[in-house]
Amino acid sequence: MTVRGRHAAPVARPGLVRPRLGTGHDRPVQPAAAARPANPALRVGLAILAIMVLFCYIGPLIYRRDILQVNLLLSNRAPSAAHLLGTDPDGIDVLGRLMTGGQLSLEVGLAAGLLAAIIGSLWGAIAGYLGGAADAFMMRVVDAAYAFPVIVLLLLLTAIFQPTPELLVFVIAGTSWLSTARLVRGAALTLGNREFVQAVLAMGGGRLRVIVRHIAPNAFGLIAVNVSFQIADAIVVLATLSYLGLGVQPPSSDWGDMIAAGAQSIYSGYWWEIYPAGAAIILVVVALNLVGDGLRDRFAGSPIGY
Numbered sequence: 617m618t619v620r621g622r623h624a625a626p627v628a629r630p631g632l633v634r635p636r637l638g639t640g641h642d643r644p645v646q647p648a649a650a651a652r653p654a655n656p657a658l659r660v661g662l663a664i665l666a667i668m669v670l671f672c673y674i675g676p677l678i679y680r681r682d683i684l685q686v687n688l689l690l691s692n693r694a695p696s697a698a699h700l701l702g703t704d705p706d707g708i709d710v711l712g713r714l715m716t717g718g719q720l721s722l723e724v725g726l727a728a729g730l731l732a733a734i735i736g737s738l739w740g741a742i743a744g745y746l747g748g749a750a751d752a753f754m755m756r757v758v759d760a761a762y763a764f765p766v767i768v769l770l771l772l773l774t775a776i777f778q779p780t781p782e783l784l785v786f787v788i789a790g791t792s793w794l795s796t797a798r799l800v801r802g803a804a805l806t807l808g809n810r811e812f813v814q815a816v817l818a819m820g821g822g823r824l825r826v827i828v829r830h831i832a833p834n835a836f837g838l839i840a841v842n843v844s845f846q847i848a849d850a851i852v853v854l855a856t857l858s859y860l861g862l863g864v865q866p867p868s869s870d871w872g873d874m875i876a877a878g879a880q881s882i883y884s885g886y887w888w889e890i891y892p893a894g895a896a897i898i899l900v901v902v903a904l905n906l907v908g909d910g911l912r913d914r915f916a917g918s919p920i921g922y
Contacts, residue, residue: 679715851901
């Protein structure tokens with residue numbers, strides 16, 4: 617039998633850990649999102665996006681072609697060493713146009729997606745936190761906007777106003793924030809009853825401070841995932857409008873314009889005039905969806921349980 621003296625150290629039992637009260641060590645520690653290994657889908661999505669960004673912005677500096685000068689003598693040329701992806705009906709190099717057109721598609725998609733996420737996040741956070749009559753009214757506005765055909769509204773606005781990249785950003789964002797508002801509202805309803813929010817209110821914190829400093833940051837994972845999907849949707853909507861002839865006007869161009877122009881020549885066997893632009897849109901949209909799925913897994917342990 618072992619005899620311990622008055623000052624002998626206590627013998628620790630295997631498998632037991634004595635918590636130190638008051639230091640926070642008595643609570644289970646959850647692994648931080650930043651410490652988790654990156655999701656394979658997230659890595660693949662980010663890699664594809666990085667390649668497409670380099671292709672669109674660095675490519676024109678290496679592969680220099682005049683995409684504004686029409687040369688009918690070179691129209692509908694097949695891919696060759698001089699024109700790696702051939703030429704379109706106007707004699708413009710398809711690869712060069714694909715690069716510069718991608719800049720507009722990515723920029724409008726990114727701006728519209730971010731703006732839609734900001735509007736929807738603020739609307740949903742305010743509605744969910746205020747509750748009551750304010751929440752009911754704000755969400756009825758969202759329901760009414762959902763009931764209106766989006767494509768009809770887009771066609772109406774682009775037919776009334778001269779389509780510019782700036783206008784397209786506001787038009788696409790103005791019809792895309794509704795889903796974000798509903799998601800963030802649900803998160804705000806959940807977070808509004810949490811202890812830390814009630815503690816801030818008990819200490820005299822205002823509602824605006826609660827929304828901006830506590831609800832919105834804790835819903836960051838949900839918002840970040842939604843942003844990736846919003847950008848993908850915005851790129852598809854822009855391509856749709858351009859295909860219908862309601863996109864940006866020449867000499868500006870995007871991938872939707874290229875598909876619209878190539879659709880008239882596809883039955884003549886000029887596949888290079890439509891497939892590259894379609895493949896670029898598919899790659900970017902798939903990459904953004906992979907990023908969204910990866911972010912969703914990465915923020916799986918967020919306070920709202922997303």
